[in-house]
Amino acid sequence: MKIMTGKVIDVAGWDVAAVIAEQRGLILFDLWSPTCAPCRALAPILDDLAADFVDELRICKVNVAVDEAIAKPFAARTLPTLALYRDGVEIDRVVGLKSRGHLTAWLESHL
Template sequence: MVRKVTDVTGMDFVDVTAQEGATLFDLWSPACAPCAALSPILDDLARDFADDLRICKANVAADTTLGEHFSVRSLPTLSLYRDGAEVDRVIGFRSRAQLTAWIESLL
């Protein structure tokens, strides 16, 4: 299976967090340089973990209610959900190796 990063809005975000399985959410903004640097890494991870993980992105600049709802104070914010519950969150840019290790520790 080839999986790609999916863009979501506020309503989609709520629906996806309730799904079974693991989902990684990237809360980002177009004005955030670390967010832009993270984007191709997430594309790679979507392919690497295609069988085990969905990766979704939500632009908090376009949908400010998401940032408020999830108490986002810094970008990028990555939140991993499993079976509808948040299991961990990291803030700031992480390398591909760091993110791979983090994801593997949570799956």
């Protein structure tokens, strides 16, 4: 399953383990909930980052309130949580609302 770049993809109902295993390169999972104000504030930043890193990164949203089975393997205790994977392996994680500049520098450090 190839995930498109350039926009944030909602993976509700997907087999996230298969996405992680099959996807090559960087993939960022945004673990969020619609009741989480910092999560809602982060959404437009992630939209911008998806466009900025169109050739290097795929961004997927995981709504933990709707799909607990998908979210469970990520073991996120705080929202929002951003889990960064490369070639099927988690390489880093950021917890909480961060600025666009902070996230840009964080992602660039993994390119």
